Amino acid sequence: MIQDQQDGRHVLIEKVPRGLFIAGQWCPAREGATFEVADPADGVVLTRVPDASPEDGIAGLDAAYEAFPGWSQTSARLRADLIRRAFGLVTERSEEFAVLMSLEMGKPLAEARGEVAYGAEYLRWFSEEAVRVQGRYGANPEATGRMIVSQHPLGPCFLITPWNFPLAMATRKIAPALAAGCTVVIKPSELTPLTTLLLVSVLEEAGLPQGVVNVITTTRAGEVSEPIIRDPRLRKMSFTGSTPVGRALLEQAAGSVLRTSMELGGNAPFIVFEDADLDRAVEGAMTAKFRNIGQACTAANRFIVHASVAEEFARRIAERVRRLVVGRGTEDGVTIGPLIDERAVTKVGLLVRDAVERGATVWAGGHPIEGEGTFFEPTVLSDVPATARILSEEIFGPVLAIRTFADEDEAVRVANSTEFGLVAYAFTESLSRGQRMIERLESGMLGLNVGVVSNAAAPFGGVKHSGLGHEGGPEGISEYLTTKYTLTADPFPADSI
Numbered sequence: 001m002i003q004d005q006q007d008g009r010h011v012l013i014e015k016v017p018r019g020l021f022i023a024g025q026w027c028p029a030r031e032g033a034t035f036e037v038a039d040p041a042d043g044v045v046l047t048r049v050p051d052a053s054p055e056d057g058i059a060g061l062d063a064a065y066e067a068f069p070g071w072s073q074t075s076a077r078l079r080a081d082l083i084r085r086a087f088g089l090v091t092e093r094s095e096e097f098a099v100l101m102s103l104e105m106g107k108p109l110a111e112a113r114g115e116v117a118y119g120a121e122y123l124r125w126f127s128e129e130a131v132r133v134q135g136r137y138g139a140n141p142e143a144t145g146r147m148i149v150s151q152h153p154l155g156p157c158f159l160i161t162p163w164n165f166p167l168a169m170a171t172r173k174i175a176p177a178l179a180a181g182c183t184v185v186i187k188p189s190e191l192t193p194l195t196t197l198l199l200v201s202v203l204e205e206a207g208l209p210q211g212v213v214n215v216i217t218t219t220r221a222g223e224v225s226e227p228i229i230r231d232p233r234l235r236k237m238s239f240t241g242s243t244p245v246g247r248a249l250l251e252q253a254a255g256s257v258l259r260t261s262m263e264l265g266g267n268a269p270f271i272v273f274e275d276a277d278l279d280r281a282v283e284g285a286m287t288a289k290f291r292n293i294g295q296a297c298t299a300a301n302r303f304i305v306h307a308s309v310a311e312e313f314a315r316r317i318a319e320r321v322r323r324l325v326v327g328r329g330t331e332d333g334v335t336i337g338p339l340i341d342e343r344a345v346t347k348v349g350l351l352v353r354d355a356v357e358r359g360a361t362v363w364a365g366g367h368p369i370e371g372e373g374t375f376f377e378p379t380v381l382s383d384v385p386a387t388a389r390i391l392s393e394e395i396f397g398p399v400l401a402i403r404t405f406a407d408e409d410e411a412v413r414v415a416n417s418t419e420f421g422l423v424a425y426a427f428t429e430s431l432s433r434g435q436r437m438i439e440r441l442e443s444g445m446l447g448l449n450v451g452v453v454s455n456a457a458a459p460f461g462g463v464k465h466s467g468l469g470h471e472g473g474p475e476g477i478s479e480y481l482t483t484k485y486t487l488t489a490d491p492f493p494a495d496s497i
């Protein structure tokens, strides 16, 4: 069912271009196929977008390949100005982006507004970085020649984004790629393609030349992506999504020794030491766990709390969690929206049931919410045994699971006992313990007495199975550049002096 034309949602959806964007043209999929985009709060179909075929995907790469020589030769200032204009336009239209994200993936409107500010910041940051790409010149140690080290854009890039942060995941890749002088084909998640389409229309308005950004929306992710990844004209893939899909894509990339950036899954530990400021830890926990309905790669997954404060922590958290307001993200006062789909509700339910059957105590919630939409009660579990699946799998839902520890060594051992290593959180009032956590916790990022770390100026990335490379910060643009070393002959050969 296409939603009622009178429905307020319709007005906004009408502003979103519904086409593939290839070589500067909005066009249908070659086979004319389309797919539905639905609102997870009630299942209503918002609109339909083109369902690209593998040929459409290659047409996107053709366009990016043709546009690369011209775009890579533009001045950094021209690229910086274009990206900065896009920042201004996204900021001006922030309410449209916020409502659109809330509609297509369910996040509460206040959080969606936060994502617009955060996502736009990548445009501003990389507009500033575009003009700061530097090289070096100097004598080699033997003074027999001069070494020049220069940075060059890699070439056409393939960007694949997930559904959980539809705007920020796109700007975090597009902005540094464009700033570096690369051209791109972007494939958003089939669950949330509309935000990327609106973003690209804004880039078009900012003056984007033809073929520099191409967008492919499709339900045939694997079939469409593989020929692009295996094409020798492609020079870079940047993927954000789950670890199993990331692994499969790395195998495909190995064939052409493709440069890759991989932002994959997490299983973040959140350690509360006995010397923590509990008010701060509770505040941090609420953000680290319940932001984005628990559907963040940086979501705290395992609460590892000192036995002496575990009960007090659980009591205070449960009090706060009972006050969360579940509902449609666009409604006033709602703090917890729906999960992305039925599959997610089933998975979260199974993880909770497994923990409870193994002896966990339920302080709040614990069940899916019956009726329209894909809602799950915000849940707090304590005394979760080490064997429970919820402590080893990414929950991706509003469930806070607590286990205890006795001393610092045990906390660190438990925190590191996972193949993931994206982010960790530690709460302690001891400076030296905090410093030890920086060195001992195996993660690409650490929140010390804070529950959210993301920032456009910081290098976001994981270790172990959580990924390769960084997005954001000065590191973010280098993912789209290659370093070239040139040796020039000694300009002062002995007989010339």
Ligand code: NAD
Pocket (backbone or CB within 6 Å): 160, 161, 162, 163, 164, 165, 187, 188, 189, 190, 221, 222, 223, 225, 226, 240, 241, 242, 243, 245, 246, 248, 249, 262, 263, 264, 265, 266, 296, 297, 298, 394, 422, 462, 466, 467
């Ligand atoms: P997903 O891996 O299912 O999908 C991610 C993207 O990959 C989507 O665009 C999807 O269409 C595409 N895809 C799926 N199968 C593919 C295939 N065979 N070939 C090519 N593309 C394919 O992940 P998701 O469910 O969209 O997102 C949730 C996951 O993303 C979680 O594991 C989360 O931790 C992770 N994530 C990581 C970060 C990070 O920065 N590390 C950020 C956000 C989300």
